[in-house]
Amino acid sequence: MTHQEPDIRRLFEPQSVAVIGASHNETKIGSKILANIINGGFPGRIYPVNPKGGEVLGLPVAKSMDDVEMDVDLIVTCVPAKYTLDAVKAAGARRAAFNLVITSGFSEVGNIDLERQVMDVARASNMRIIGPNIFGMYSAAADIDATFGPGGIRKGGVAIITQSGALGLAMIGKTGVENVGISAIVSVGNKADIDEADLVSYLVDDDITDVILMYIEGVKNGDRLVEVLKTATRKKPVVVIKSGRSKRGAVAAASHTGSLAGSDEIFDAVMRQCGVLRAESIKEAFNLCKFLPGTGIPKGDNTVVITNGGGIGVLATDACEKYNVKMYDDVTSLKEIFAPATPAFGSTKNPIDITGGATSADYTLAMDAALASDSIGSVISLYCETAVFDADNLGDMIAKNTKRYRAAGKPIAFSVFGGEETERIQNELSKDGMPVFGDVYETVCCLGGVYRYRRYLEQWTDEVHEEKIDFDAIDQVVAEARADRRSFLLADEGRRVMEAAGIPLPATKTAKSMEEAVKLADEIGYPVVMKVVSRDILHKSDSGGVALDLENTEEVIDAYEAIMRNCRTNVPGARIQGIQVMEMAPPGVELIVGARRDAGFGPIIMFGMGGIYVEVLKDISFRAVPLNRAEALEMMKEIRAFPLLLGVRGEERKDIESVLDAVIRIGTVIRHVEDISDIEVNPLVAYEQGRGAKAVDVRILLTDIAGGDTNA
């Protein structure tokens, strides 16, 4: 990116727009977009461009870009793919700032060259490209609807960034049905230039945007996206739907967008790390977008459920567990707070059951009590249609309490369940920007989103932890391997990298004689392991070159003699450099720490339990690098077997801090040593608290260089 890049504000608040390929034929996309711009009430200058000239939709048509003002803010390119390059050139010549390339037929169908040419031309004139292969964009700030969607977009606080065109278009209609108001919609398509990170950077400081919703199928330049999102989510919530969650779905996504979907586990972990709320379905995403704006961040965890029906209260309780919403459980305080608002036969235990006889006044009474109590963080209010309730007041009751709670910054989530009348009230409230859900699970899911967001904000820190590492020593190891034309490191080289990274290893020394072996074993401490050191002996175990669990001098002497004899017999002529004497690692908890350079997100780190935990139970977790110690600890806690590190069945707690330290160090290496593509420490053995953790085995791969040998 160069210094003269246009300010992205000109994309969202253009003063002038030119539609290249504005058609006289109403069924053409160029005509539809022009109509939407005009009908949407865009107050700026509009230039339809078409070599045929004449007039379209009441506007004079420029025969070429030469007839359009210099420095036009926004171009919409709707000509067929084969004319696109020329059109982009012409726009560049007029120093246009942004260009929505609607046209498809580029990298998404394998036409990578043409896309590259378009980008080259655009870059040469500092013009930014959105697309190609998009449906356009809408921006409420400029009243511009430069899409070929249905029009009539409802203004509001949700900014949508979508990679899928068809889905994005249909979403426009759906936002109308679901009463979701929009601040901006941008279709990013092939992301040849502008991507989610660019847009989020702008939208996060855009006053009319309350929440950002992204639909993503695959990530490019994920490390930049991570950086942008970590800052953005501090300011406003970001919700993401990523399809390709399943393996088959990822394949389908890759085939239809040409994007590299990557591992969904990694995407999921990284989004969590960035404080982004991932929604499974569009429905869930819309619900979050309706609920989050206006709803404050709760001051505390304690949630109370107020209900007029026991059954629905129990369902809400179940949903609270599912969505990690902590219900207030101090029965004494609950009784104190709610006794005046709860009739006999009701219950002040959470759920607060104000009974089937409750009226709107009774609800307000209970919500008064909850609002006044500082120990209550948020409220879920459930209504089950009854004959006794004064249905005429339902809408008012909900609206008034929503406003009071919003003013106080205390989240409240309403759920109503009943017939036609209840449904109608629910709809009306929704239109007025007060979301009320019909299903308790949907309601609680939204509140769960608020709490997920809160936990992120609480834990947030801009610190990044790295450890001092001897990079020169690592570079030396890498250089040796490169000189050898290898793309993998030998065991000893791996050990040297670990040493340079400051990660403890089992003690190892090489003896040249039997006397030295005995001396080294004494120094290291028993039991020890012995291994022949010889470049000529590849299969050390098979050749009798290894002895395990040697407990005293006598056994070391016997083993030394046996190894020498075995190797001489089995590999005649082998040059033996010595015998390695190694500390035999005492048993501990076997872990795996891995790190690699992900195609989407750049450097990432992986943590899991060794052996069957990884292989059978797939009990692993991920984070993007760089990361801080809190994030690393979160990653470790995510695995199901984490309690094993805390100590179970009377075992002592393991040295979690040392494991954390190793994670940070391995992260530091993968981030800064670009020659290294993969590190797997397996096992990293964790001992009891205070006794550290040791990298017993390590496998390191280098980034591929043509012709290198990649067999490790």
Next chain:
Amino acid sequence: MTHQEPDIRRLFEPQSVAVIGASHNETKIGSKILANIINGGFPGRIYPVNPKGGEVLGLPVAKSMDDVEMDVDLIVTCVPAKYTLDAVKAAGARRAAFNLVITSGFSEVGNIDLERQVMDVARASNMRIIGPNIFGMYSAAADIDATFGPGGIRKGGVAIITQSGALGLAMIGKTGVENVGISAIVSVGNKADIDEADLVSYLVDDDITDVILMYIEGVKNGDRLVEVLKTATRKKPVVVIKSGRSKRGAVAAASHTGSLAGSDEIFDAVMRQCGVLRAESIKEAFNLCKFLPGTGIPKGDNTVVITNGGGIGVLATDACEKYNVKMYDDVTSLKEIFAPATPAFGSTKNPIDITGGATSADYTLAMDAALASDSIGSVISLYCETAVFDADNLGDMIAKNTKRYRAAGKPIAFSVFGGEETERIQNELSKDGMPVFGDVYETVCCLGGVYRYRRYLEQWTDEVHEEKIDFDAIDQVVAEARADRRSFLLADEGRRVMEAAGIPLPATKTAKSMEEAVKLADEIGYPVVMKVVSRDILHKSDSGGVALDLENTEEVIDAYEAIMRNCRTNVPGARIQGIQVMEMAPPGVELIVGARRDAGFGPIIMFGMGGIYVEVLKDISFRAVPLNRAEALEMMKEIRAFPLLLGVRGEERKDIESVLDAVIRIGTVIRHVEDISDIEVNPLVAYEQGRGAKAVDVRILLTDIAGGDTNA
């Protein structure tokens, strides 16, 4: 239950009904129910009963039950709790068949005695009670709405049985909004007499009922429910919502219904075993109830997704993985089938992408192809609103194809996503009994339900597997423990039960002398374990009475001497009966098999991996007993660590058949030996294929008898 019990058909198709407590006051429940019966168009005889006499809603009021015909089919009791016993007596005296006791204030608020008295009176006259604490019932077969709900119930094929009153009432309204047609609704309340099992038994053979929906908070007499459900689900689908899924929710459910919620894991497993489709939320349950009737059982697994949008297709693919719907993946066949129906730039890989340019005719073309192909089991058809599509034909297209697929017995699930017009069409189709969903996850969830149901039907067998067991020997052991006033079995008694059940144990013999010990060790085979046998020595290890891993005659001799010496020194005067010589079980996979008598479901069996798998990872599964081998194998396969039994990391497959056999045998014991309340074999060690499995340790508890010692 006695022989003269009235036919339950009289409950659902009454000829006559008496409302005891029919009030002149319109706001009273008695008045509302009477009004609903009249307004609902009940064609039979209606008797309002009220000591005040006169006329209510145009009907003459009987002053007492004496003025009501003998053998009246249905009584609705709406008097306050304190008058209920007399009212039930009076109804019994007129030989009434069924009595809906609306009144609350019984066991649900701790008034257990009054409920028992009501039941005693009812039983004495062979009258069946529904409730107490209910909102009544509706039956489409008799056009009777004997509830105090909103009225105007829409007729259809869904029968609802609900334990929650408030939720059930609100559900009536919601069925209207959601276009769910009803064949019957029964509120079961406290289930003092009639419970879900009774109702399901009837409804399963009721012609107008297509699907049964139950809302359950707690189970009583679960073993009977299991028996009934296993047969019922063979004939029509049963959907269940059970709240109290979470621990807190279970407590809340118990507190508001007075029912014992029991473990949700067990409920969940048993429902699966019975072929019941459990829905998480009411929304999911309603969706299943709308989708299942009319939809056939697919002949095969292969599902194809037909879509006009790539993004929504990927979301559906993700949802297919989530809901266990297998997508057809034979690309050659897919190409052959769909190439004629797919334009260029589309995709015949599943999802079949007929592109954003698709019209209704194009959809029908693709659905024609899918319908004609025998290799395709079911279809998911997705529509993303576009400008090109002929929206006027959307409704017709879906209706026609739904009908054709239904006629062919091939399931098809539609999902539409767009604006107001799309929404309107979706609603109209739904009203006509053709469910179309807006969210792809909801759509695929329904199809997933059909496949879950299909898998159950395929695996179903009425076989129950039990093994021959020496019950006399077990009874003898139990009798000895009872004589000792113990509620637990000693280690040796546990071994005797295992032997009687035919479950292999590590070989064990008792030696009276050193010579005998050597002889027995030789017979058993090395290595062996030795343990002192003495009633006077409680802590055998601490007293030096145990020796492990003895590998030869010499070590056995040394150990014998050491044990005798240690015990004489440490427990002076102890009488030593001998020394136990035991096979030292070789290492294998450690499993746990447990069995107990569940408060809700009666005998159940549990399976899991030993050690941390159970304790930390909670990796366990359950089934109700009796069960067959297929069910037992399913239970075993459900644990995440199951691959360890198949052999991982080059290990051999374990003896799964022997484990299965042990499961069946333990199930047989818990089912038939009512004195035993708990069995835990931990570990059951599974060896390599053909080498069996051995119960290394077993712990057995007896059912509690007042005054018995329960410390095992």
